[in-house]
Amino acid sequence: MSSNPALPSAPFPWLLADVGGSNARFAWVAAADQAPQHIRTLAVAEYPSLLDAARAYLAGLSLGALPGGASSQPRSAALALATPVTGDQVRFTNSGWSFSQAELSAALGLERLCVLNDFEALALSLPRLRAGQWQPLGGGAPRWDLPVAVVGPGTGLGVGGLLPNAAGGKGWLALAGEGGHATLAAADDFEADLLRVARRTHAHVSAERFLSGIGLPLLYHCVAEVQGQRAVADVDAPWILERALADDDAVAVRTIETFCAMLGSFAGSVALTFGARGGLFIGGGIVPRLGARFERSAFRERFEAKGRYREYMAAIPTPLITDTLAALDGAAQALSQT
Missing domain, CATH: 3.30.420.40 (ATPase, nucleotide binding domain)
Structure with missing residues (x-):
């Protein structure tokens, strides 16, 4: 626009x-x-x-x-x-x-x-x-002369892009899509097993099936089954977040660890797709609630883990939007x- x-x-x-x-x-x-x-x-x-x-x-x-x-x-x-x-x-x-x-x-x-x-x-x-609406999280400061993108796990999983000086004007061109419904990929055998379990009930496992508020309960139950652990039957995203942050439910803790890691891989793929060398922003209501746990997570490592493009990815900032408004x-x- x-x-x-x-x-x-x-x-x-x-x-x-x-x-x-x-x-x-x-x-x-x-x-x-x-x-x-x-x-x-x-x-x-x-x-x-x-x-x-x-x-x-x-x-x-x-x-x-x-x-x-x-x-x-x-x-x-x-x-x-x-x-x-x-x-x-x-x-x-x-x-x-x-x-x-x-x-x-x-x-x-x-x-x-x-x-x-x-x-x-x-x-x-x-x-x-x-200032106060975002915080840095690896890769330096955003650049506004280059494309940027945003990924946001909230109730669902949103994806958007932004191009500077569209058509020579003074504004910006925002790119809207439905990237949250792209097929989710596994990075290791554990994640492949999670997707295998999820496919029993969902023929297509999109990124949103795991990386969102509506997806966290499914991820929680898949983690429990793959690890052979007992899961609480009726859970929702707030319960999982609360239990994980309190470290009083092992399945919830592993669920959030897996969420952060898979979000890193997905966000990295979005950055590659958009050519978002100016920055890949993290929005939505879930990640700001994780605080230091997100900073310690595998998110950034997995964001950069793109094989021959690791150096390319290492230069891309991943700022966290802390203002949900x-x-x-x-x-x-x-x-x-x-």
Whole structure:
């Protein structure tokens, strides 16, 4: 997505949203050069539709969040969604929400609506990241004169890319795809056994099947079976993370170790595919929760372990995005470039 000087600026105020499978995060921008404000997170499961969630957020603004006399009626909106955006009808991959872009725009009374994939938005946020929103993790500092990419394990697994100065303009070209659904590869016999077990119930084992919030329980049970260990029957991602960080469940610990290692291999493949010599950013809500355990993990070693391309990979930074609201900045960038 690149800037187009023929188009006037999207009229303010702006409604921004970053909508995943579990949460919908909303924000407000009242004027140019203003960072997203009045951020509120709503649970997807508590609202019948995206329109209902948006109206609930806007109703909250009208109840005193905005300065006296300010209108809570947006004139423009940018929605970053955890699903492919291929036409007017949008259906979410990991929730029951669906909507028509034209109908949503009319219902909210918008003059301009920008709908994009959430990792397209996260990619657009990368050059806007401020100190405190990211931390280095090997390979030096990012370079903005080269392509960069982002991989993010959250509820699902997102992938995006970013090219500088698209078509000679002043903006950026974000590349949205569904890389999280690419086939997951094994790097050793243990991982091959994990994939063999997973294929009993999933004919296609994508990266998201293991490297995401919805995938961690499957990875946990595969690890238990391959190691011949007893597993807790009914687990979810928060339980696995909690037990692993507390070191009180051996299967959970090995699950997170395996998660970090396989994420490193997958992220390295994404960097090679995009030619992301400027950096491979790690986003999503899972990795920031791992803290020092992620830094000590095999992630970076496996990221670089690309045979003849090890030296090439060693020079690529892998910064960690610590602000889980960064995609809202990207949504604002997308709207400013429409």
